[in-house]
Amino acid sequence: MITLSKNVELGKKDSYKINKKRYGYLFTAPFIIGFLLFSLYPLIYTFYLSFTDMTMMNKSYKIVGFDNFKNLFGDPFFQKALVNTWKIWILNFIPQIGIAMLLSVWMTNNRLKIKFVGFWRTIYFLPNLLMPVTIAVLFFNLFSFYGPVNQLSVRGGIMEGAMDFFRSTAWTQSIVIFVQWWMWFGSTIIVLMAGMTSISPTYYESAMVDGASTLQMFRKITLPLLKPVLVYILVTSLVGGMQMFDIPYMLTDGRGSPSGSIMTMNVLMYMKFSSNKGHIGVAACVGMIIFIITCVAALLIMKMLREKDPYIKKKKKSKIVKTVGGEM
């Protein structure tokens, strides 16, 4: 009896703390196990594979050190894929952020009082939800030789004869850039507007009392306070852009035709993986290079944008991470 009541007492005293600790571990365990098994291990294994000459055909393989990395950087195909990926991402990102910024400023402006803001946003976001594969096949059909775009522009007198868009490297790249822009500018508008409306209106009110112009208010109030949101948009777009696959893969023949103009790094990785011999080692190496490039670029962006501004520099590191880490 005595021991029992003692136990009960002890239990009561510490039950909260002990329980909380234990349940904290228990409830976070599924994620940790899932992460270790399905994310971390494959990543480490891919890293290991990138140092081997493994192929699908051969069971045996050996460690070749940095050979894959050296060969890839010397390979004109890889260089092209690297340049293409950056080019397509940057050329889609600039109009994306530019147009989204302009529209967000207009739609949140108190003087302009634009109506149906919710409606516009909802429509602009729609392309983002559609299956990228479907979008790629759709745009292939729209821009094909007998497709609607050619029909319209020939009949409308814009062009003299039908244009074979997918024979021209410049046109094909432009179409990928356009599709990427088309899919993502609505999402950027929503995020930017959320950032802008969370800025306290008192800043603008006192600026207006001081006689500041719209442009001045945008540069001195909106932009600095919006910086964390901009970092978030930039980094998530970068991570997505470096891994771009569906649209460039499906739009033409899956090898980035014409003449490799839309071959991105991820498309190249798939080409190595699915080639006759199945170059696992080389494909893993491409994956790792994408990983390293993306992480380095993301860190650089965060560091640069943070240091430029004294206001954000003062904040703790964790706060920036918090705002940045919101991709769903």
Place this chain on the structure above:
Amino acid sequence: MKYTTKTRLLRVFIYTVLTILLIICILPIWILIVNATRSTAEIQQGISLIPSSNLVANWDNLTNRGFSIVRGFYNSAIISVSVTVLTVYFSMMFAYAIHVYEFPYRKFLYGFVLILVMVPTQVSIIGFYRYMSYLKLTNTYIPLILPAIAAPGAIFFAKQYLEAVIIKDLIDAARIDGCSELGIFHKVILPIARPGAFTMGIFAFVASWNNFFNPFILISKMSKYTLPMLVQTLRGDTYRTEYGSIYLGLAVSIVPIIIVYAIFSKYIVNGIAMGSVKE
């Protein structure tokens, strides 16, 4: 309301821009849906914005050539529903633990999840493929479903949502009533967090439904193809000149999402905004 001439002109200009962008967004999708109902001959004659009457013929043509759309739908639905359930349940659970329990490494763990949100994940697919084929799990749905347990983006969202809705007194009251900790999570927290869970669920579902890359690498059996993989076959030789059928196949893959969006667009748009800005 009084506007100066300048403001009035600017407003006209803005509405024009908004309308042009609206057309750019809608027109390709509208052409796609309209063309799904037209015959190949009609499509070649030119663009129309009015649906025609060839839907049934296109459907027969599409399904007669091995485009097993019902099967693809079924496969995609199984995967996406499982992914949604796992993501919502375990992300909520993780976020709840971080929010409510005090335990060592709690802050570290959450910080780590936030960093994971920014890490490119597709790049480790080669190792994942080798690993799964070693376990003889390629051509099954397990590698497409189980990783959903660890969804950093969903955790971030869940944490923010729970912060806003959880009242700690309620948890204490449930404890006094003798409810177990897991019971509290199931009977108190999940019902409270239902709207947030619903938003998370939509995002998890759409992401899984649209995912092409992972199944494309891990699945090779025709009978196990998901919807995006079937759509991919529409680019091949089988349908080269059957434009009506191609457009119909494309339409079938996106119309369900458009319907879901039409009903729940408020949740989705607010979810995007909430996932990015921390107040």
